[in-house]
Amino acid sequence: xxxxxxxGAMEQGxxxxxxxxxxxxxxxxLDFPDLTVDGSLPLGAxxxxxAISGGHSPALAALMAGGAGFLAGMVTGILxxxxxxxxxxxxILTMIALYSINLRIMGKPNMTLLGADTxxxxxxxxxxxxxxxxxxxLFGVISLVVVALLIWFLHTxxxxxxxxxxxxxxxxxxxxxxTDTVIIFGVGLSNALVAVSGALVAQNQGAADVNMGVGTxxxxxxxxxxxxxxxxxxxxxxxLIAAVLGSVxxxxxxxxxxxxxxxxxxxxxxxxxxxxxxxxxxxxTAPKMKAKFLAGRSS
Amino acid sequence: xxxxxxxxxxxxxFNKGGVNEVTALSGVDLAVREGDFITVIGSNGAGKSTFLNxxxxxxxxxxxxxxxxxENVTGWPEYRRAAKVGRVFQDPLMGTCAGATIEQNLAIALxxxxxxxxxxxxxxxxxxxxxxxxxxxxxxxxNRLGTATGLLSGGQRQALTMLMATLVRPRLLLxxxxxxxxxxxxxxxxxxxxxxxxxxxxxxxxxxxxxxQQAISLGNRLIMFHRGEIVLxxxxxxxxxxEVDDLLQRFAKLRxxxxxxxxxxxx
Numbered sequence: 001x002x003x004x005x006x007x008g009a010m011e012q013g014x015x016x017x018x019x020x021x022x023x024x025x026x027x028x029x030l031d032f033p034d035l036t037v038d039g040s041l042p043l044g045a046x047x048x049x050x051a052i053s054g055g056h057s058p059a060l061a062a063l064m065a066g067g068a069g070f071l072a073g074m075v076t077g078i079l080x081x082x083x084x085x086x087x088x089x090x091x092i093l094t095m096i097a098l099y100s101i102n103l104r105i106m107g108k109p110n111m112t113l114l115g116a117d118t119x120x121x122x123x124x125x126x127x128x129x130x131x132x133x134x135x136x137x138l139f140g141v142i143s144l145v146v147v148a149l150l151i152w153f154l155h156t157x158x159x160x161x162x163x164x165x166x167x168x169x170x171x172x173x174x175x176x177x178x179t180d181t182v183i184i185f186g187v188g189l190s191n192a193l194v195a196v197s198g199a200l201v202a203q204n205q206g207a208a209d210v211n212m213g214v215g216t217x218x219x220x221x222x223x224x225x226x227x228x229x230x231x232x233x234x235x236x237x238x239x240l241i242a243a244v245l246g247s248v249x250x251x252x253x254x255x256x257x258x259x260x261x262x263x264x265x266x267x268x269x270x271x272x273x274x275x276x277x278x279x280x281x282x283x284x285t286a287p288k289m290k291a292k293f294l295a296g297r298s299s
Numbered sequence: 300x301x302x303x304x305x306x307x308x309x310x311x312x313f314n315k316g317g318v319n320e321v322t323a324l325s326g327v328d329l330a331v332r333e334g335d336f337i338t339v340i341g342s343n344g345a346g347k348s349t350f351l352n353x354x355x356x357x358x359x360x361x362x363x364x365x366x367x368x369x370e371n372v373t374g375w376p377e378y379r380r381a382a383k384v385g386r387v388f389q390d391p392l393m394g395t396c397a398g399a400t401i402e403q404n405l406a407i408a409l410x411x412x413x414x415x416x417x418x419x420x421x422x423x424x425x426x427x428x429x430x431x432x433x434x435x436x437x438x439x440x441x442n443r444l445g446t447a448t449g450l451l452s453g454g455q456r457q458a459l460t461m462l463m464a465t466l467v468r469p470r471l472l473l474x475x476x477x478x479x480x481x482x483x484x485x486x487x488x489x490x491x492x493x494x495x496x497x498x499x500x501x502x503x504x505x506x507x508x509x510x511x512q513q514a515i516s517l518g519n520r521l522i523m524f525h526r527g528e529i530v531l532x533x534x535x536x537x538x539x540x541x542e543v544d545d546l547l548q549r550f551a552k553l554r555x556x557x558x559x560x561x562x563x564x565x566x
Contacts, residue, residue, distance in 0.1 A: 157415035160407050164396040171394055174355070175463070176381035176412045 001256060007132050009255045013248030014139030015200045016219065018146055020227075020247040021240060022193035023220030028239070029154070030186045031166040035091040035217050036076045037194045039098025040069045042213040044195025045202035046105040049113055052203070058119045062199040069195020070188040072098060077184030102210045110209040118203035139200060143244045146193065151237045162186050163236075194220075218276050223247040225283040253279070302366075303503040304331040304471055309353055309363035311527075323349040325527040326363070331471075331505070336497055338514040339507045340546075341524030347507045350524065351473045354505070356380040368470040382412025385469030385502075387460050387477040394460030397449030401440060401459065404448055405429045408463035432462055436492060454485030458492055465496050472497065474506040478513075490517075511543045523550065 019041060026034035044065035051061035072094060079090035103109065123138040124131050153159045164172040165182040173179055194216070202208040227246020233239035257275050260267045267275070311324040324346050331337060341347045353360055354367075356377040364373045367383050388394055395404050406421045426444060433441035436458045440451075448456060457477060464472060474493065478486035494517060497504045508514050514521055521538055523531035523546075530553050533541060 153417075155420055156417045157406070157410055157420045158417060160399065160403055160420040161415060163399055163403075164407060167396045167398045168393070170388070171396055172407070173378050174381055174384075174386045174394070175407050175410075176378050177415070178376070178378045 001252070001259075004132065005255050006252070007136050009251040010136040010248055011132075011139060011204070013223075013251040014136060014143045014244070015204055016197055016223070016251070017139065017143035017244040017247045018193045018200070019197035019216060020220050020223040020243045021143075021146060021150060022190040022197070023217065024224050024240065024243040025150075025190040025193070026187060027221065027224060028233075029163060029166045030183060030190075032080075032087050032183065032187060033091070034073075034076060034187055034190060035088065036072055036094045036098070036187070036191050037216045037220060038213040039095035039102070040072045040191040040194045040213075041198035041201070041216045042102050042208065042210055043072055043098050043105070044069050044198030045208035045212060046102045046111070046210070047195070048199035049111040049202055049208035050105055052113060052116050052118070053111070058117060058122065058203055062119065062196050062203070065199035066192040066196040069198075070192035072195070073188035073191030074184050076191070077180075077187040080187075081180035081183050099210065106208065106210065109211070110207055112207045113203060114206055118206070119200070120204050135204060139204075142200070147237075147240045147244060150240055154236050215273050215276065218273070218280055219250065222276055222280045222283065223250040225280065226250055226253075229283065229286075301333050301369075302330050303333045303335070303368060304329070304354065304505075305364075305366040306330075306350075306354065307364050307366075309350070309365070310361045311349055311353060311358070312361050315361070322527050324353060324360075324363075327527070327529055329522070329529060331503060333503055334501050335520055336502075336504045336518035337506065337520045337522060338518045339505055339522055339524065340509070340511065340514045345524035346527040347524045348475055349527075351475050351505060351507060354471070355384055355386055355473055383470040385411075385464030385467075385472045387457070387464050387472075387474045389476040389479050391453035391457035391460070391477075391480055394463065395448045395451075395456050398447065400445050400447055401433070401451075402426065402429055402444040404459065404463060405432075405466060408466045411467045432466065435495070436462060452485075454481055454488060457481060457485075457489050461489065461492055461496060465500065465502065468500065468502070470503065472502045472504040474504065476507050476509060479509060493517075511546060515541050515543060515546065521546075525550075525553075 019037065023037060026032045047065040047068045048058070048061035051064050052058055056064070076091045076094040079085045079093060080087045085093070120131070120135050120138065124134040127134050127137070129137070154163060161172055161177045161182055165177070165179045165186070169179045198213070201212070223246040224243050225246070226249050227242035227244070228239065230249060231238065231242035231245055233242060254272060254275070257267055258269065306327060306329045309324050309327040310322070313319070313321045313323055327346070327350060339347050339350070352358065354365060356372065356375055356379070360373065364371060366372065367380065372380050386394070396407070399407070402421045406425065409425060429444060430441040438455055438458055440455065440459065448459065451459065477493070478489050481489060490513065493506070496502065504518070506518065519535065519538060521531070521533045521541070522529050531549060
């Protein structure tokens, strides 16, 4: 792997890092499998693209994307808690609805940002470094700041309630906390992060596309699991950092897989979803297989 | 003494209109005075736990009212009633958050019924108080504030839950067979702590138990549920002189030819 490819993987990994943090928040902290992300990632991209082309600053555009993502997540939360729709189904409904909404926002299936100033351009101009270095640094710093904010948040009074809601909803209810509110807020926060991630990705690649969200949840899950396996999850802080680094490792793995050639057969980008799905299946079952194997040997 | 809890005509029918329709509570009336320590007995399915859940607000009653501490809380959801109610469940894993540390669990409990904000959950100034209260459990937990609660034994977690339920003085304490899932020694320890906490702080308490001896030796009042109704309510001096055989006989007499056995009663 060339250093150029490595920087590329880091750039991608950190850009999707916020998305992975969002997935960690729902999947691991709230115990809420949330597929809204497949819709909220392009939602963030669409909102930021439209905002930039409307003359707003790219940073503000990313924040607006976050706001839109928060609303999308809240919808999923409300469908689940107030209307009693199964969490998985509630999130799929929002995801499907967002496809239409994203088309409405952009007015077309995709939108380029060619020629427009983005956070990536601004940071490059600010640092004077070559783009191949400045972009991973920018996204790395953003991920780091968000990780720090999340670590702080999850140690506040409200943050502890978010942790406890995923861990033991009965207990936290008996301590006077309305779990419905926590879930609506938590899923909202998660999707806000995912949407900001979508905005960063769109600004980086210079285009927003209504289909760019396909497979987001699987990539997010794979990153979370890789991060946990490699870097551990003993404390919340460690788990959050592991999630971001897992995102980078995932992109590195993808880059390596894309270079694979088996005789006449070579792996193309269209194979990515299959590879990722296999990766997630292996990561999900490996701990159980290992336990089974060890148990089998000792008996 | 004033009335702390007043339940009138509490009726709860599960699966109403369905083939599995069950009348879990049928018109239960109960007035609990402030400072009462009531033990609650009855066979499986008699309505004891359903009654406690009805008081805690886990579901809406089909009819009837619940007044707590002078307020009509019939329409309040569980999380709102929690401001007045401390609870300990039968499952020792149910009352604590396994992924959080001991001090985080206590910090959550310290805010029961209050608004929670963005200040740090575990405050330095609270740690001394946590240590002091944990020391009363005699389990050495006061030196393990940062330990994940999931690493504790069932008995330790149940003791911690007891502490959490009473950290902010509850107007009413609900104990739902909170020693039933523990080994006899641990159950004895939890029961001792219960007695210390309840009598020490003069907490108004409802304690469901399957153990007749416990029901007789603890508390100042005893009620028995049968088929969704309160069939016995023994108070004061009469309670003090009570023995297990008396209880069994009185129950048998009450239900007449109902064929009640010890097994049904204690089951």
